Each structure stands twice: as structure tokens, then as C-alpha cells.
């Protein structure tokens with residue numbers, strides 16, 4: 001049957017062989033508790049089990065049967081209370097859960113227990129995921145708790161319905177209809193988030209329209225927050241730093257001005273009056289034209305603190321973005337945020353976290369990890385990644401980002417000995433941290449399939465899974481997602497999973513291999529290596545590749561711009577050393593002659609050509625592989641992916657040809673024939 005993708009990974013289709021045993025293990029559902037969240041758990045379990053078992057399972061009937069699935073908290077369920085799992089439950093924290101096969105009154109049962117209803121909801125989704133992916137559910141002994149506290153979607157949605165860097169239709173938030181009319185999508189969205197443990201969303205663009213903080217908007221936002229609450233999705237807002245002036249009509253937004261402090265306090269009080277569990281503010285300040293404290297001669301810490309003080313009585317947080325690159329700080333854009341923020345370490349209020357993009361430039365297909373990870377010893381640092389594929393083919397190319405984020409999270413910062421991976425830094429295991437988290441610039445819009453490309457859904461999914469557990473493997477996540485989204489047939493799964501796992505490297509190969517970056521223009525999609533004109537030098541392509549007759553690459557070594565020195569030893573030494581720098585980062589850190597000898601024995605020029613040729617060939621092979629799945633998945637989604645793959649293959653060839661033509665003219669070397 002044709003599918004449109006609206007159901008995401010929550011299709012609840014009967015799974016493989018193991019599924020035959022499920023009917024015996026799931027015979028009764030017991031979800032005790034009066035909250036709306038408990039109601040959601042009941043609905044989800046009933047819908048899912050009915051679909052997967054092909055019959056309705058009795059719900060909340062009196063008495064206990066063999067095959068009961070008991071879900072809840074010790075507070076709500078006497079059955080769970082009597083199990084006396086107090087110590088084990090304590091270890092799962094506020095949002096974790098236990099799933100165990102147990103015996104109660106001689107009946108074999110499955111218990112999903114948590115300290116709070118939200119944890120029980122997460123546990124229920126976890127249990128359903130086991131069933132969806134065809135895993136055994138008869139001897140369960142699972143205990144989970146999220147590694148990170150803040151697991152947030154960051155929407156770049158504008159009040160006029162457009163989405164900055166959005167590729168899946170208009171914004172989902174219908175400001176004209178709110179607060180009276182609540183689209184079903186709001187709950188469906190929150191449900192999808194909850195199913196992967198996402199516990200909050202910043203609803204508006206970081207290039208923040210000040211009107212979002214107006215009282216009229218807040219009432220609309222509160223209505224949305226009411227829908228999300230039972231799913232554990234908390235509301236956050238991007239705040240415009242000059243709101244006291246633009247909205248409050250004050251003469252200044254200087255964070256040290258008493259009237260400004262009071263304005264933010266009153267605004268926070270107003271918000272919490274409407275949204276008692278409001279999460280806090282996200283701020284892009286003094287970046288790309290946005291106002292900020294530096295406008296008033298104040299530091300980023302002073303700016304963040306005025307908001308933090310306003311939120312603190314309500315237990316709200318400030319997420320202050322480190323995406324700043326003022327030209328007067330350093331000639332190299334990649335160095336600027338580190339310089340600005342490390343000198344402020346220790347000056348932020350306890351409820352401020354600095355939000356740092358995965359790499360030091362801007363969501364490029366490949367960047368080394370941002371040197372701020374591990375470098376802030378007294379300030380919580382949370383990671384910002386981007387599911388929306390701004391620089392990775394948008395919603396036109398099939399690119400699974402799980403592998404890219406795995407590479408980032410597994411990067412060893414060496415902030416404290418070896419093994420200080422970014423994942424550990426984020427979890428507060430390297431420097432103790434009051435706030436931990438990871439956020440993703442998101443991809444859903446009003447398109448029926450939410451994300452434009454069916455495979456772009458996998459990036460929303462992977463973000464949620466990694467924010468819960470940043471040490472999960474990209475392959476496991478791809479496997480899970482494929483089984484839930486497309487098919488449980490092992491052969492089909494293997495094909496799709498392999499396609500996903502190779503897709504990011506393929507994209508890197510045909511766009512920006514060997515550490516090249518920013519070879520684009522304003523749309524961030526098509527190749528534009530010749531782009532040398534923009535309002536700022538660091539918005540051009542030539543600033544980054546610096547190609548000439550002699551060679552190519554950005555010298556960030558100790559003999560050049562010294563960006564390598566922002567990393568801890570031995571990472572800085574490795575990046576600095578031409579021979580030891582991983583070739584995937586070569587031209588990020590080094591400027592090399594066209595005849596530089598690569599590890600393969602080829603010259604740099606020949607290797608570059610080979611990478612572009614390989615990338616375009618890999619894209620074509622991907623298309624072929626997809627064709628082989630005809631009939632293995634529903635026709636509509638197969639066709640829709642195939643249509644986009646045709647575009648991807650054509651665009652990959654364009655990338656190859658235009659880049660090699662451009663660099664070929666500079667290097668004065670012929671393009672060798674593809675081997």
C-alpha cells in the first residue's frame with residue numbers, strides 16, 4: 001500500500017520472525033495513573049499493539065493476566081510499588097525507565113517503570129521500538145537514562161510562516177489560527193519528539209523577530225505549549241537582545257542598565273505566568289547583524305547574565321550561542337568564537353549554557369570538531385548540530401547524518417587525557433557540568449512527509465537517539481530507523497542501511513573532499529568555488545580554499561594562522577603535522593602544492609580529481625541500488641526517493657565538473673580519466 005511518510009517511524013507494522021512470539025507476551029495493558037501523559041501512553045500502546053498483533057489487547061481491565069504489560073510509576077501503580085525497585089529506579093533519574101520481564105502473582109509480565117510519567121512514556125516507546133524492530137521481548141532487563149539533560153529541537157521559523165534554511169514547506173506553527181485553533185500536527189509533532197526522547201523545542205528563528213515576545217504572541221505560544229506538555233516537550237524561545245528597546249520602548253538594551261534588567265525580569269514573569277514550565281531563551285547575539293551586548297560595550301557573559309537572572313527564579317536556562325565571528329577578533333573566522341568565549345569562562349551565571357556548533361565554521365559537510373568542546377572548564381557547553389542539511393544537499397540529496405555526528409561525538413578532544421571525547425564532554429564527564437545537552441536545527445515543515453526527503457526524517461530520528469545516548473552507533477540507529485520506517489525484511493534493511501551509512505562520505509566526495517569547505521554561494525546548495533564577492537570576505541568561497549597556481553588550502557598551522565593551537569595536545573600536534581594530519585582534514589589545516597604527494601602515492605591534484613569522480617560515481621551507484629528496491633517498499637515512497645535521487649545524481653556530476661573545471665584552470669593540470 002502507498003504511504004506518504006506522515007507516520008514517520010511510528011508506522012507499527014508487524015515485524016520479523018520474533019514477532020510471532022509477541023502475541024503471547026503482550027496480552028493485557030495496564031497503565032495506571034490519571035495524567036494526560038498516562039492517557040497518551042494508553043493510546044499509544046493500544047494503537048501500536050493492535051496494529052502489530054492484528055488484534056485488540058485488553059486495556060486496564062481489572063485483574064492481572066499472564067502477558068500483562070504494566071506501565072507506570074511507583075506512585076501510580078501498586079503493582080510497581082510492590083516490586084520494591086526503589087534503588088534501581090532512583091538510578092534512572094527524572095526521565096529514565098526500567099523495562100523488565102518479571103513474575104507477579106505467578107504470572108509472567110512485562111513491567112515498564114519510571115519515577116515520572118514522562119519516563120514511563122519514554123519506556124513505552126522504547127518497548128514498542130523493540131517490537132517494531134523485531135527484537136525479542138521475553139527476557140528483558142533494560143535500564144535507561146538519558147546522558148544529556150537538554151535534548152532540543154531548534155526551529156528557525158519566522159512569524160510570517162517562512163523557515164530560514166527550511167526545505168520541507170512552510171512553518172508548522174499557524175500563528176493566525178492560534179491560540180483558538182490547534183492543528184493535529186502539533187500533537188503529532190510532540191509525539192514524534194517524545195518517541196525518541198526529545199524534551200523541548202525552541203520554536204522560532206535565532207534571527208529572532210522581536211514580536212515573538214509580545215504579549216499577543218505569548219498567548220499563542222502558551223496554547224502550543226499546553227499541547228506539548230503531556231509529551232514532555234517544553235517550550236523555549238529565541239530572544240532578540242534588543243527587545244527592551246524595540247518592544248519595551250526603552251532607550252537602551254544595555255544589559256547593565258537597571259531598567260533593562262527589570263524589563264527582562266517582567267518579561268520572564270509574564271512568560272512563566274502563561275507557561276509555567278517554560279524552558280528558557282536561546283540567543284544569537286552580535287552575530288550576522290543581530291543585536292547583542294557588544295553593541296553597548298559589554299561582554300557576551302554580561303549579556304547572557306541579564307537574561308539568566310530574569311529566568312533564574314523560575315528555573316529557566318539561557319542558551320547563548322557561540323556562533324560569533326567578528327572580523328576584528330582574528331583574520332581566521334574559524335578561530336574567533338574560541339577566542340571570544342574562552343576568555344569569558346567562569347563569568348557566566350549557573351543557568352547559562354554556551355551553545356556551540358559541531359565545527360568551528362558553519363555546518364560544513366566535514367569539519368573538525370569545534371575547539372571550544374573541552375576548553376570551557378567552568379561553563380556548560382552544549383552542542384548544536386543541524387538536521388536540516390543546509391550545506392548537505394538540503395531536502396534534495398539523500399544524506400544520513402548519523403555518521404557525521406558519530407564522527408563528531410567520538411572525536412577525542414584530549415581535554416583531560418585521552419578518551420575525553422566530545423560525547424563525554426557533553427555529558428559532563430570531562431568537566432563536571434550543571435547543564436548538559438545537544439540541540440538540532442530541525443527539518444520538519446508542513447510537507448506531508450515532514451522533512452521534504454523521506455530520508456531526511458532519519459536525521460531527526462538520529463538526533464533524538466544521539467541526544468539520549470551520544471555514544472550510540474550510527475549504524476544501530478540507521479538499522480532501527482530503517483526497520484521502523486521502511487521494512488523489517490533483513491535483506492532490504494541491509495541494503496538501505498548501507499546506503500545510509502555511505503551517503504555522507506559520498507556527499508563529501510562530490511562536494512568538498514580532503515578538508516575543503518564553503519565552496520558555495522548564498523543558496524548553500526550549488527558549487528560556487530569562484531565566489532569571491534560577498535558583503536564579507538568570510539562569506540566567499542575563495543577566502544576558504546585560497547586556490548592559486550601554486551596550490552590550495554587554508555594554512556591554519558603554527559606557521560600560518562595558528563588555529564591548530566586552539567586544540568589540546570596531542571590533537572594540535574597531529575593537525576599541525578602535514579604527515580600526521582588525517583587527509584580528510586588536509587586542506588582545512590594545510591595549504592599544499594598541487595603536486596603534494598598523498599598517502600595513496602597520487603599527487604594532491606590527482607587525488608582531488610579522484611575524490612570528485614568517485615563521489616559522482618557513488619551517487620550514481622546509490623541510485624542503482626535504490627532501483628533494486630523496487631517492489632520491496634511501497635511504490636509511492638520508492639518513487640519519491642527515486643525522483644530526488646535523479647536530481648542528486650545530476651547535481652553530483654555538476655559539482656564534479658564545475659569544481660574540477662575551476663581548480664583545473666588554476667592548477668593548470670588536466671583532469672585524469674576516472675579509473
Ligand code: GCV
Nearest residue numbers: 156164165206207284323362
Ligand atoms: C539562522 C548560517 C546560516 C544562517 C543562520 C546562521 C546561524 O550562517 O546560513 O541562515 O542563521 O548560520 O546559525 O545563526
